Amino acid sequence: MQDFSIVVAIDSQLGIGKNNALPWRLKEDMKHFRELTTAGTEMNSVIMGRKTWESIPQKFRPLPGRLNVILSRSGYGAPMATTAASMDEALEWPAGKVFVIGGGEIYQEAIKHPSCKELWITRVGASFACDVTFPRYEDRFQLESVTGRFVGNGIECSIERWTHR
Secondary structure (H helix, E strand, O other), X not given: OOOEEEEEEEOOOOEEEOOOOOOOXXXXXXXXXXXXXXXXXXXXXXXXXXXXXXHOOHHHOOXXXXXXXEEXXXXXXXXXXXXXXXXXXXXXXXXXXXXXXXXXXHHHHHHHOOOEEEEEEEEEOOOOOOOEEOOOOOOOEEEEEEEEEEEEOOEEEXXXXXXXX
């Protein structure tokens, strides 16, 4: 089974979303996300839940240059995207690198999966009273490096790479 990475931006309280949307707009983080998930010579995959798919503005769906896989137990279908009923099924699709990109329920499942080897975390240095949070991860992963720092909309942020222990 193919190994995968999680890509997430979290606030100071592990918040990742509010009202089915990102509670911040960070141009630098979007650039990092695009570069990370499209890097390499093969087409990479991004795995997401239905709510995450629907939260992406329609004009940006599917995310270009990547195989978009939507996890849905109900058979949800979307044009120009692939649907899988489970994480294991999603990992069967041939791809370069595989990235899980949300949302909350998908992260809960993915972080416990034996093929999850890496976390790319953008740490947003503020709290946004989010209604969806990222699961605790420090007991399974260790900080490998801080690969970047930036200030977006007056908020200090860092990009961290964590690896499975």
